[in-house]
Every structure is written in structure tokens, then in C-alpha cells.
Amino acid sequence: MKYDVAIIGGGILGCATAYRLADNPAIRKLIVIEKESDLGTHQTGRNSGVIHSGIYYTPGSQKAENCRVGRRQLLEFCDREGIDYEICGKVIVAVSDDEITRLHAILQRGVQNGIRCNPVDPDELAELEPHVRGIAGIRVPDAGIIDFRSVCLRLADLVRERDHEILTNAEVIAIEPRSDHSVVQTSAGEIEATLVVNCAGLYSDRIARMAGEEPTFQIIPFRGVYYELREEARHLCNNLIYPVPDPDYPFLGVHFTRMLDGRVECGPNAVLATGREGYSLIPVEMKDMMEILRFRGFWTMVRKHWRQGIAEMAKTLSKKRYLRALQRLVPSITQDDIVRSRSGIRAQALDRNGELVDDFLIIESDRVVNVCNAPSPAATAGLRIGQLICERVASRFS
Ligand SMILES: Cc1cc2nc3c(=O)[nH]c(=O)nc-3n(C[C@H](O)[C@H](O)[C@H](O)COP(=O)(O)OP(=O)(O)OC[C@H]3O[C@@H](n4cnc5c(N)ncnc54)[C@H](O)[C@@H]3O)c2cc1C
Known part of the structure; x- marks a missing residue:
């Protein structure tokens, strides 16, 4: 045929x-x-x-x-x-002074893109998400x-x-x-x-x-690990809670996502996967890894982003480190509140100059x-x- x-x-x-x-x-x-x-x-x-x-x-x-x-x-x-x-809306939360400028830049982009979004102060934030502690935020009702x-x-x-x-x-x-x-x-x-x-x-x-x-360019597989809130801890998140993302990186940072069935996921982080379908750390898919290691752009990217790379890997290997990232948004969350769940792999193109194609x-x-x-x-x-x-x-x- x-x-x-x-x-x-x-x-x-x-x-x-x-x-x-x-x-x-x-x-x-x-x-x-x-x-x-x-x-x-x-x-x-x-x-x-x-x-x-x-x-x-x-x-x-x-x-x-x-x-x-x-x-x-x-x-x-x-x-x-x-x-x-469900259109439940989300909040983007700044927790430190240095994030405020970046938060404003996101708000401006939202306005330029014609997106409904408005700044919220700590009291309004606490009304929307009572367990979040932020110094400023943006509410996006259409997420x-x-x-x-x-x-x-x-x-x-x-x-x-x-x-x-x-x-x-x-x-x-x-x-x-x-x-x-x-x-x-x-x-x-x-x-x-x-x-x-x-x-x-x-x-x-x-x-x-x-x-x-x-x-x-070459596709670089970035693995993201998710945790999930135990049932007793689901009250810590009403809807969607996001950090202020790092502008040098195409990923949004670990966030809280309520799902349609009521479960709440936390994550994902972003580390180099051990294969294009390397959903767990082992086994390493040698053909995929060799392809990545032979690509010039990969090494340029490593030179630029090795700090973020190490921080993200630490989150993958250590529940404590992962928890710390979550606690920036919801300080009362504890180690017992989260359990490791699934992982996903993003296909992200990287060019020969080591730039992640945006x-x-x-x-x-x-x-x-x-x-x-x-x-x-x-x-x-x-x-x-x-x-x-x-x-x-x-x-x-x-
Ligand atoms: C962790 C994570 C979180 C994300 N969060 C969001 C989000 O919240 N909102 C959002 O909008 N986007 C999100 N994205 C992005 C979104 O999921 C992807 O952009 C989208 O799913 C891409 O769809 P796709 O069809 O291109 O890829 P895929 O869903 O990967 O489909 C590609 C298909 O091609 C098949 N295939 C590959 N090679 C061959 C072959 N040789 N022969 C036959 N078939 C082949 C594969 O088996 C696969 O089924 C996220 C992605 C990830 C990984």
C-alpha cells in the first residue's frame, strides 16, 4: 500500500x-x-x-x-x-530578593504575550496557597x-x-x-x-x-524525577505552585502539581539521562551515551552549566536535597510527606555551540x-x- x-x-x-x-x-x-x-x-x-x-x-x-x-x-x-x-490556575513564587527582578520580567512577558496574570503580595499568596511562604508572586488563572x-x-x-x-x-x-x-x-x-x-x-x-x-543539533535526553505527596500531606498544595525559573535554563524548576485524580506530584528536576529511554539510573545505554559524549556541543554545555548539573544530580541521588528545593516553596513539608514516584525524559535539542535550542x-x-x-x-x-x-x-x- x-x-x-x-x-x-x-x-x-x-x-x-x-x-x-x-x-x-x-x-x-x-x-x-x-x-x-x-x-x-x-x-x-x-x-x-x-x-x-x-x-x-x-x-x-x-x-x-x-x-x-x-x-x-x-x-x-x-x-x-x-x-x-481543569483550569485551576497557578502561582509563581519568589522567595528571595534576587528573584524579584526575574519575577517582574516574567510578569512583563506575560503581559506582552497577552496572558492574564497579576502580581500577588504575601497575604494574597497565603490565601491562594496557605502553606507557601513567598515574598511576592504572580497568579496565572488560565493554567x-x-x-x-x-x-x-x-x-x-x-x-x-x-x-x-x-x-x-x-x-x-x-x-x-x-x-x-x-x-x-x-x-x-x-x-x-x-x-x-x-x-x-x-x-x-x-x-x-x-x-x-x-x-x-543533537537531542539530549534530560531525565526528571518526580516525588508525590502522601495522601495525608496533599493539603499542602491546592493547585499548581511554581518557583521563579532560572533564565539560563529551559526547565521550570521543581514544582507542585495537583493532578485530576487529587494526587499531588512534586518535580521534575533535570539531569542528563543514561539513555534516550533511561528512565532509571541503570543500565547505561552505551550507544546513546557515546553519541552524546562525541558531540562537541555537549562539552560546551557542560562547561557552562556544570554547577546546575551537579545540583540537579544531587537532587536525583539525595531525597534530602530534593526536599530542600521543595521546602523553598513550602517550608513545612517534611521528608515523610514525599515518596519517590515516576520519571520522564525530555527531548531537548542542543546545538554545536552548546546552546540549548529554546x-x-x-x-x-x-x-x-x-x-x-x-x-x-x-x-x-x-x-x-x-x-x-x-x-x-x-x-x-x-
Ligand atoms: C518530564 C516532562 C514534563 C513535561 N511537562 C509538560 C507540561 O506540563 N505541559 C506541556 O505542555 N508539555 C510538557 N512536557 C513536554 C511534552 O510532554 C512534549 O513536548 C510532548 O509530549 C512531545 O510530544 P511528541 O509527540 O513530540 O513526543 P513523544 O510523546 O515522545 O512521542 C514520540 C513517539 O515517537 C516514537 N518513536 C521514536 N522513534 C521511533 C522509531 N524509530 N520508529 C517508530 N516510532 C518511534 C516513540 O516511541 C514515541 O511514542 C513535558 C515533558 C516531559 C518529559
Whole structure:
């Protein structure tokens, strides 16, 4: 069977792209190819589940624009499809004088990005989150919580209902260009497609290379460990409590997240993972590690960020250190209040100069569209990113 479009990766971006294309009359037949036995089991199923408002991102950036539009599209989709979510709002909390300037800068960005956000003083903070001790804060009423995997699974159902295919247990191992199409070699056989879309998340650089690109970046897997509040300690967090993030780093810092089922997660931190799917410290995936160690940009990044790296690793190895980071926001939390839970791995592109690529990055060639950097808030922005890819793809068929 020859397909118009083959999408590699059955996470939220692959499924959102398929959903957008499935409604396009120019596309007769498409397929989503996923290596796992189920969809959304990597980043999509292992994230914090926060519907971001878009407050943090550089005005005019793809993150800022697509988060704002994508959030609205996500909520409309969930309303239409009966998927649970809750817009509970969040607070960003400054605990020391040196964080105040950074807090103001975030507030300004929020205003520039058109996000509803307002400063709160310690009394207002205490009303919103009685166990938080901060000297200033920002309230963002439009942040929310959701299970992104349930969105991904529903998108896939709708793709199937429109007579397109989702193929699981099929790992893409090679892509061969032919005169007017590509042959995608998978562990489950060959697939011919006029156009290939690479939504392979943690493997997007490898797939781009298979497709003939020579990416100037590499995906670095950053592992984040979560803890969870014991049931008796859940009262310590009403909704979402965030620290003021380090502006040199693309991660938001360990935060408290109430989930739809009432549990409260704390985290994630961010350390180099021992493999692209290294969800625990051992075993070390040698092929992945060698690839990272051979990449020049990695060593430049290490020289720049080794202090943060050590601090984050200490949090992974020591519950006490992790607790200390949480206590900056909620001082009364104790070691007995938290238990270690799951971990997730972020796919973060790093360029040859050792800079973590901040914005979303999509690279197109004749027959392949590669989604090369889609870190947070890409789950919130998923439907919008899918729409943008669909526009690029459909224009080639019309
Ligand atoms: C810890 C963590 C917290 C986060 N928190 C948030 C948040 O609160 N809010 C938010 O908006 N975003 C958040 N994000 C970001 C968000 O989860 C991701 O941006 C988003 O899920 C990316 O989706 P994806 O489809 O690109 O990737 P993935 O979900 O990783 O999907 C990629 C898929 O490609 C498949 N694949 C890879 N290689 C192959 C191959 N060779 N053949 C076939 N299939 C292949 C994989 O198996 C996988 O299923 C977080 C991410 C992490 C890791």
C-alpha cells in the first residue's frame, strides 16, 4: 500500500498531525508508525500534565504564539470530545530578593504575550496557597491540568474513524529516497509514502539523519524525577505552585502539581539521562551515551552549566536535597510527606555551540518534514503544531 503521508511517532504531535491531515481532502491515505505497542508512552505519557498559559516564553517566539493558540484549541477539543481537564490556575513564587527582578520580567512577558496574570503580595499568596511562604508572586488563572495521553489516544481514535491507519510495534530503521516517494523500512515491513513527517520525539535527530538531513543539533535526553505527596500531606498544595525559573535554563524548576485524580506530584528536576529511554539510573545505554559524549556541543554545555548539573544530580541521588528545593516553596513539608514516584525524559535539542535550542524547530526538505525540537509546552500546543505541519504538508498535495 502506498500512502500520501507516513508520520513517524505516535505521541501527541504525531497523532495531532494525523488528526489535522485526516480532515484534509488533499490527503487520501495516511499512516502513523509507532515503535511501541501503545501510543503516547514516552514524553506524552510521562509529563507534568500542565496546560501552560504561555507566560514564560519570549514574545514573538513560536513557543509563545503556539502555546497561546494551541491552549485554546486544546480546550475546544476537550470540550467537544468530553476529555477531562481543569483550569485551576497557578502561582509563581519568589522567595528571595534576587528573584524579584526575574519575577517582574516574567510578569512583563506575560503581559506582552497577552496572558492574564497579576502580581500577588504575601497575604494574597497565603490565601491562594496557605502553606507557601513567598515574598511576592504572580497568579496565572488560565493554567490548568489534564492527562495529555488521553488527548493523544482520542486523536488516534478519530484518525482511525476517518479510515486512516495507526501501526504499532513498528520501529522505523531506515528511510530510502526514491524518485517520487520514500520507502520507510520498519521492523514490521516496508511502507511507501510520498511524504514523511518525523515526530519521533527523543529520536527525532536520528530519524532526520535517516531521512538524509545533516542536523546541526543533537537531542539530549534530560531525565526528571518526580516525588508525590502522601495522601495525608496533599493539603499542602491546592493547585499548581511554581518557583521563579532560572533564565539560563529551559526547565521550570521543581514544582507542585495537583493532578485530576487529587494526587499531588512534586518535580521534575533535570539531569542528563543514561539513555534516550533511561528512565532509571541503570543500565547505561552505551550507544546513546557515546553519541552524546562525541558531540562537541555537549562539552560546551557542560562547561557552562556544570554547577546546575551537579545540583540537579544531587537532587536525583539525595531525597534530602530534593526536599530542600521543595521546602523553598513550602517550608513545612517534611521528608515523610514525599515518596519517590515516576520519571520522564525530555527531548531537548542542543546545538554545536552548546546552546540549548529554546524555540520549537521544524526542518523541511523535499520529502520529509522533521519536528526537531518540541519540548514543553509542546503538549499544550500540540493541536496547533499539528495544524502548522498539516498546512505545510497539504500545500505539497494541492
Ligand atoms: C518530564 C516532562 C514534563 C513535561 N511537562 C509538560 C507540561 O506540563 N505541559 C506541556 O505542555 N508539555 C510538557 N512536557 C513536554 C511534552 O510532554 C512534549 O513536548 C510532548 O509530549 C512531545 O510530544 P511528541 O509527540 O513530540 O513526543 P513523544 O510523546 O515522545 O512521542 C514520540 C513517539 O515517537 C516514537 N518513536 C521514536 N522513534 C521511533 C522509531 N524509530 N520508529 C517508530 N516510532 C518511534 C516513540 O516511541 C514515541 O511514542 C513535558 C515533558 C516531559 C518529559
